[in-house]
Amino acid sequence: MAAVVIMFFFGLAGGIVGRMKGSSFFVWFLISGLIPFLGLLAAVCYRWDSRELRRQCPSCGRVVKLHDTLCTRCGTDLDFPDVAIASEESARQRLAASRPAG
Numbered sequence: 001m002a003a004v005v006i007m008f009f010f011g012l013a014g015g016i017v018g019r020m021k022g023s024s025f026f027v028w029f030l031i032s033g034l035i036p037f038l039g040l041l042a043a044v045c046y047r048w049d050s051r052e053l054r055r056q057c058p059s060c061g062r063v064v065k066l067h068d069t070l071c072t073r074c075g076t077d078l079d080f081p082d083v084a085i086a087s088e089e090s091a092r093q094r095l096a097a098s099r100p101a102g
């Protein structure tokens with residue numbers, strides 16, 4: 001019974017870390033719950049999805065991650081782009097900064 005409780009809390013912690021990084025809460029909840037310690041460690045080391053630079057697919061216009069080599073919508077091979085789109089997080093920060101204070 002104690003093991004289930006431990007797994008639950010590891011899952012919860014991993015899920016929260018994953019969610020913070022722009023990934024799926026549920027996926028990291030499962031990983032961290034099934035492999036306590038290691039799963040949570042993986043969630044902590046996982047790249048910040050919301051901080052990745054993005055780019056636009058030249059064929060269909062879908063915004064994908066900069067490191068993607070294939071468009072997830074139309075399957076076009078993507079060369080390394082000349083222009084990158086700011087990450088979701090920095091776009092959010094810019095939006096917050098441009099909003100009038102008060």
Ligand SMILES: [Zn+2]
Nearest residue numbers: 057060071074
């Ligand atoms: Zn595409």
